[in-house]
Amino acid sequence: MVLDQERLYPEKWLVRASTGERIACEVRIQIIAGVIESGTVLSENKLANDFDVSRSPVREALKLLASENLVRLERMGAVVHALTEKHITEMYDVRILIETFVFERLVSQNVNPLIKELSKIVQMMKVAIDYSDADEFAHQDLLFHETIIQGIDHAYISMIWKNLRPIMESLILLSMRQRFRANVEDFSRVIENHQLYIDAINQKDRQLMNQSLHHNFDDVQQTIDQLWRTQQTLNKGEVTND
Amino acid sequence: MVLDQERLYPEKWLVRASTGERIACEVRIQIIAGVIESGTVLSENKLANDFDVSRSPVREALKLLASENLVRLERMGAVVHALTEKHITEMYDVRILIETFVFERLVSQNVNPLIKELSKIVQMMKVAIDYSDADEFAHQDLLFHETIIQGIDHAYISMIWKNLRPIMESLILLSMRQRFRANVEDFSRVIENHQLYIDAINQKDRQLMNQSLHHNFDDVQQTIDQLWRTQQTLNKGEVTND
DNA sequence: GTATACTAACTTGTATACAAGTATACTTGA
């Protein structure tokens, strides 16, 4: 069931997006938030109706979501595959894998411009905290890791990130929104950890990098767990199956 | 320019494919083979005409190719980005990355069923050599690595493979065809190397794994280089730009 | 009551139509 009266994805992130991308973003975040339950069968016509568009952009959206493993395109509709904790762990496997790879490459190049860019982003994150802007914080957080990855010029590492990015985005977005409501105080820890990243890259210190990578992972993993529980509690009251 | 009178992609691999996938496969291999030159602008209408279909499946195909970084979708057409040697090196970076990851996981599980499956595939490869079936050999080669990767149950490692697979397929296919024409004798080395893979997994020997991984890489890299030179020489005589 | 066959309402895949925007080439003016 698509709750189109209550959009979860920030409108302002969609300024340059096509109709298909908009739909993909909204359906994606609703799947990840658990609003659309696992096992739900989405049909092109139904989605087209819900979003008041034709099947063409819906089709595009479903293809996108399928490439992200969020739905499986079958003969009669797209079956929703919600993220499990196993999936999230696996996503972070990949993130650690590629960020470690990127770090190894960064070690043998001039990282000064990158460090400067990353510092800027951390400052932005601080401002986002000050103004309690969860969405902006999530955006900067994502941008931070993206900037590191783009720090080396590597087409296929970029490709992996490009595929991971949308899900990460929704995940971080939802998690940050909840965190801003629940426990704002531990954002200092997030900032600290990002600073640790920067230090690791700047000092080209493998151990420090590993440490901050896993730190970050544990941190997010914990939040995700919380998100999961909250979401599931919420949904029990909210979701009325067709 | 699309030479549709001379299809490079094996028809029999397309039995279950949609029109869009067919077009993607054919255009992909023509880009990788250098038949469609880098910088060429492909328009949906033109491709639809060439393949005698409507724009819908062509659109689907172009989206696919864009996700593989083979074309870049711009306002006025899809610009072809041929593979450079750098790209191919980077692809093998990723392959080594994920296959190493997979190996580490395999170490802590029962690999007997996998070993059996891999042995079967190597036998198939031998038969393919005996009957000089380059396409079948390429297919089995690809299947070999795919089987290893599917040996661990990991959604996002699978995702990476799914994204890499089409390009690898074309690359290996072209390279094997040429190799069958030029130097059939060194296929025994390829077989040997695959046997080495199996041994490494079976004995859970990290060093052996690393060795065979890089062996395989060097081997293919070398072939690719040859392919490149041949293809470029060929194209100089063949390609007549509109 | 049960099983089988048929109908009707869905599904996707592909083709076509239409709208909005862009680049190029030609025409017209000086």
Added chain:
DNA sequence: TCAAGTATACTTGTATACAAGTTAGTATAC
């Protein structure tokens, strides 16, 4: 000859139409 403006022929994005196939439900025959 050169410049500027307009017209035309492209491009993509979205909507709609049509065809082929699947599923489910109902009605009918036994």
